[in-house]
Amino acid sequence: GAGVSQSPRYKVAKRGQDVALRCDPISGHVSLFWYQQALGQGPEFLTYFQNEAQLDKSGLPSDRFFAERPEGSVSTLKIQRTQQEDSAVYLCASSSRTAGLVNTEAFFGQGTRLTVV
């Protein structure tokens, strides 16, 4: 597609439920990022992939969060045993350069709004 696509756009989960959020980056983009955005806040880094390699997962808030990109294209962010504090918009971004966001723009998807009830 022309842009970064995320699905679902909205997800309501009961506390304790597992969820999986999908990101389809722009074709050919090497770098892929996941960000978490709380209401009224800026995006906060979660994890970074270069192709299929997860090079940085320092932003994942707990071991309940897991991300993968097995074939270097589509990525999935999984959250196990969701809690209310996980409620946020989860943004995916991709860029064409291997050096992350050093000097190139990132293209963001519209995000998945997760509400844990």
Added chain:
Amino acid sequence: QQPVQSPQAVILREGEDAVINCSSSKALYSVHWYRQKHGEAPVFLMILLKGGEQKGHEKISASFNEKKQQSSLYLTASQLSYSGTYFCGTPGGGGYQKVTFGTGTKLQVIP
């Protein structure tokens, strides 16, 4: 450490100018600027690099003061389409650089 932006919010009439500031407590190698409209994805505006190089797609100017660890975004002759929340982003040092986004500035342009 998250960059601090000022002002937090501003309302402009169409045609007026605005300046959005971004301050970091760490040394800056480059500064990214994004705009996000409500319910939409952040959209790239520009990157400012050490040495003065700018990379951007829109007719919006910005400055980058490495010594003061600050950047400012200049919006001139604002249009209704400029409304949104503006975020600066500061990469860390080294090879791979993850971007830390600022606190955000909500801009509303009214007719």
